[in-house]
Amino acid sequence: xxxxxxxxxxxxxxxxxxxAQSEDTENYLEGLLYSKSITYWDYxxxxxxxxxxxxxxxFPDEMVFIAYHQINELIFKMILWEISQVADNENLDVxxxxxxxxxxxRYFDMLTTSFNIMREGMDAEQYSKFRHTLTPASGFQSAQxxxxxxxxxxxxxxxxxxxxxxIDRNTPFEHALEHLYWQAAGKDYKTGEKxxxxxxxxxxxxxxFITFMKTYxxxxxxxxxxxxxxxAQEDKDLVKAMRHYDHTVxxxxxxxxxxxxxxxxxxxxxxxxxxxxxxxxxxxxxKYQRRVFFPELWSTDELKNWGTDx
Ligand code: HEM
Numbered sequence: 001x002x003x004x005x006x007x008x009x010x011x012x013x014x015x016x017x018x019x020a021q022s023e024d025t026e027n028y029l030e031g032l033l034y035s036k037s038i039t040y041w042d043y044x045x046x047x048x049x050x051x052x053x054x055x056x057x058x059f060p061d062e063m064v065f066i067a068y069h070q071i072n073e074l075i076f077k078m079i080l081w082e083i084s085q086v087a088d089n090e091n092l093d094v095x096x097x098x099x100x101x102x103x104x105x106r107y108f109d110m111l112t113t114s115f116n117i118m119r120e121g122m123d124a125e126q127y128s129k130f131r132h133t134l135t136p137a138s139g140f141q142s143a144q145x146x147x148x149x150x151x152x153x154x155x156x157x158x159x160x161x162x163x164x165x166x167i168d169r170n171t172p173f174e175h176a177l178e179h180l181y182w183q184a185a186g187k188d189y190k191t192g193e194k195x196x197x198x199x200x201x202x203x204x205x206x207x208x209f210i211t212f213m214k215t216y217x218x219x220x221x222x223x224x225x226x227x228x229x230x231x232a233q234e235d236k237d238l239v240k241a242m243r244h245y246d247h248t249v250x251x252x253x254x255x256x257x258x259x260x261x262x263x264x265x266x267x268x269x270x271x272x273x274x275x276x277x278x279x280x281x282x283x284x285x286x287k288y289q290r291r292v293f294f295p296e297l298w299s300t301d302e303l304k305n306w307g308t309d310x
Pocket of ligand 1: 068069072073118137138139140141142145182185257260261262264265274275276277278279280283284
């Protein structure tokens with residue numbers, strides 16, 4: 001008997017794969033002869049990734065600021081990736097839903113606990129100088145953060161509480177967008193005038209947001225939860241996972257972010273002004289924003305005290 005491995009079976013499978021695509025197997029096999037073997041750095045695109053941290057000043061701590069924001073954007077991408085699998089699953093069940101929700105929550109937990117990298121990790125004096133080169137930009141303009149919100153809840157829960165009564169499922173999406181809670185960071189409701197923070201953001205992303213809002217209108221996490229059978233909606237672990245996610249995104253992360261902002265903007269070198277120009281102390285606190293993804297999963301008291309005990 002020969003010691004040579006027998007590849008007949010593998011070759012047959014390859015042949016059926018390429019036959020099914022009306023492709024010539026031989027060309028593909030020959031390609032293998034000449035293709036380069038994969039390396040870690042080619043696969044991860046390390047060089048491209050590490051060339052993206054470009055400072056606007058010479059302050060060393062600006063690097064921390066840029067890199068940490070980029071890490072956040074990568075994690076936001078992973079969160080959206082997991083949400084989309086719940087949104088598009090045709091045979092959604094409790095086990096799958098809960099496991100994805102736990103993945104999403106772990107990512108947000110990580111973002112929350114790591115916020116000290118911002119809170120403690122930069123020299124306040126350096127920050128107070130390089131931040132001026134960033135005006136009028138702000139993390140507020142993170143599009144993925146907004147997509148996570150649209151993909152998590154019914155649109156009505158993202159509408160500024162003052163206008164909720166005027167908006168329902170028949171309201172055009174464009175009108176709803178004009179009344180999202182985050183408009184308050186840069187819109188004068190009396191004159192309709194918007195800050196550059198908001199105008200620049202909308203010029204770049206408005207159309208994309210409207211398409212995404214439409215797509216997720218019926219397949220956001222809350223809609224998918226409500227499609228589950230009644231007993232699944234009462235599953236203790238799933239409800240716990242939903243509440244944990246809501247609390248982490250809308251209270252714990254928001255507070256970690258708010259405390260970092262307070263440290264730098266109100267600290268000894270801070271001037272009290274946000275780069276994006278919002279009335280940030282009011283705007284950013286969860287007790288004013290009262291953003292809740294899954295209000296039906298909280299008691300009246302819990303909702304009343306949202307963000308007040310932190
Ligand atoms: C020193 C660190 C930070 C400070 C001082 C800070 C400050 C602020 C301020 C003042 C706002 C309100 C809008 C404005 O007027 O600019 C804001 C919004 C925002 N920032 Fe930050 N931020 C920091 C770090 C981060 C990081 C690391 C992220 C992660 C991507 C981030 C994401 C956001 C988001 C998503 C908003 C909008 C929140 C909302 O609409 O409720 N920020 N930030």
